[in-house]
Amino acid sequence: MSEPCYCCSGKPFPQCCEIYLTGKxxxxxxxxLMRSRYSAYVTGNLPYLRKSWHPDTCPELSAxxxxxRWSRLEIVKSxxxxxxxxxxxxAWFIDEGEERPLHEISLFKLNRxxxxxxxxxxxWP
Known part of the structure; x- marks a missing residue:
């Protein structure tokens, strides 16, 4: 049995975000895309993060x-x-042994x- 996906979709990782992170x-x-970006942060996939960020707003990213240390993702609404x-x-993360949330409303656009x-x-706009 495969591990559940990091994005908390309930699907196995190979049938969920892994297909995006590997370029399949x-x-x-x-x-x-939001779910796959979360999984990219968890797995340390910098190339995917760069590729999935709008070129006009993508910062210099490094290791x-x-x-x-991310622990879980909760989609509030989309x-x-x-x-x-x-x-x-x-997006919940571990900070000094405690789980804390990063709450964000994110804008996504079609680019190419x-x-x-x-x-x-x-x-919300």
Whole structure:
């Protein structure tokens, strides 16, 4: 039996985010991209994070950006659009032995026919 996916979808990792992280497929919704990006942070997949970030907003990423110990992902809500989408989530991490949430409302856009992460929003538009 395969390990459950890091993104907390309930699916096995090979049938969920692994197909995206290995390049066998690309997410067709903003929510599936969000889930795969979370799994990329957990597994330390910097190339995937760069590829799934909008080129205009992607910062310089290094191995230091992957030091956080992530524990689980909770999708609060998502709104899928034709050219832009929004996903609100809580990504839980371990800090000094305690689980803490990172809460974000994220903007995703289609870029060259692929969903990419653009930036955090201050609130639902």
């Amino acid at each position: 497929a690309y997410p067709n919704t903003a929510e599936s 230091e950006d992957l030091q956080t 709104k899928q659009g034709l050219k832009k989408s929004i996903v609100e989530f809580r 026919k692929r969903w990419v992460y653009v930036e955090p929003l201050s609130d």
